[in-house]
Amino acid sequence: MENGYSFAVGSLIISLSVITTWGIMLVLTLTAWLSTRRLTLFPGAIQTVVESIVAAIDEAILAVAPEHGRQIMPFIASLWIFLTIANLVSLIPGLHSPTRDLSVTSALAVLVFFSVHWFGIKTQGLKKYLHHYLTPSPILLPFHIISEFTRTLALAIRLFGNMMSLEMAAMLILLVAGFLAPIPILMLHIIEALVQAYIFGMLALIYLAGAIQSQQLNSQE
Template sequence: MKVFNVFPETIFSIGRVQVTDTVTTTWFVMAAIITICYLSTRKLSIKPSFFQEVLEAIFEFMEKTIKDVLPLNPWLVVPILGTIWILIGFSNMAGLIPGLKTPTADLNTTLAFALISFSMTHVIGIATQGFKGYLLHYKEPTWILLPFHLIAEVTRTVALAVRLFGNMLSGDMIAIILLGIVGLLVPIPFSLLHIIIGIIQAYIFGVLTLVFIAGGIKTKS
């Protein structure tokens, strides 16, 4: 696992735009996901292969999770939320590859994911209830609390970003400390733990997004 600074390092520049190690690793993760999806879906069959069964199980799990939380057609949410789940999950585990930095250990990345979550909440709320109908949920239980609802919109988005960032950064720092103390005695068990934590953090991020969406569409007038 690469020893890294808290702040992203610039790898190269395109004009005045600096491309950091976080960005290049994210590009690698995206390319890996696209390749895996292509290889897993190019030969779909009525008699599924092992990889097709795994893929179908993942999508069925996503669909069920969304259906259990949201009172609407889950496939309105599956494409974008499923993409977020998969991208965050792979990003959380990217640091296990020597030379790569965990993209989600960069606050810029997690803030971008949190802003997508924030946007989804309002876009889906407006799409399912209309602009006026969606705004009415801010009056619950009374319009007096409107300022607090607006503050909560901002604070929960920031908290979502910081939570994922803190968990993944601390995990990478602990790994570096352990490797420095005990050398190569613990990398395999810790790598397995890192994978589990990465998957759980991706799942929690998605579920919290679902809860935020549900909070905006549960009240209709």
């Protein structure tokens, strides 16, 4: 029912955020397919740009998690790419960012939450992974558990709050200042969108790297 742009499939109500997400997925899929149709060893301009993006993301992930970076790369890279596009979608007149919807940011945060445990258990085993909650002292176990939930909640709320407030602020400034303000606001919007996407993805990367390498860090200590 949000902003009147939604439809129902049986008992399911498809919100505007989901529709926008599908649109973003479609664009990303087409872009990915078109840009990787004719990959060569001697790249052209488009291939160079695409390779540069992927290589930059890969290097950033490997810098944080050198040993298991390739395992978590698809998840983190997809987060960065999706969030960047999703945050910038609101620049197109008539569209809204899916990330101004708490359901969307919560879904992503929950995915990060489960991914942390999934990759942690996958790389270390269940016993070793759970053991890290008891280090350096079992007394800290409740705090570890609380931390897991609060940081997931913080992820969802941070992104949602920033994007929603950004759109609201932009709308208010447009109402007050008319047509003189849009360009600086748009610039601010772009920067904020990129920063928020980067923060969300980087925090997710740090959480994942921490879960994967916790046993290693403990053994080193």
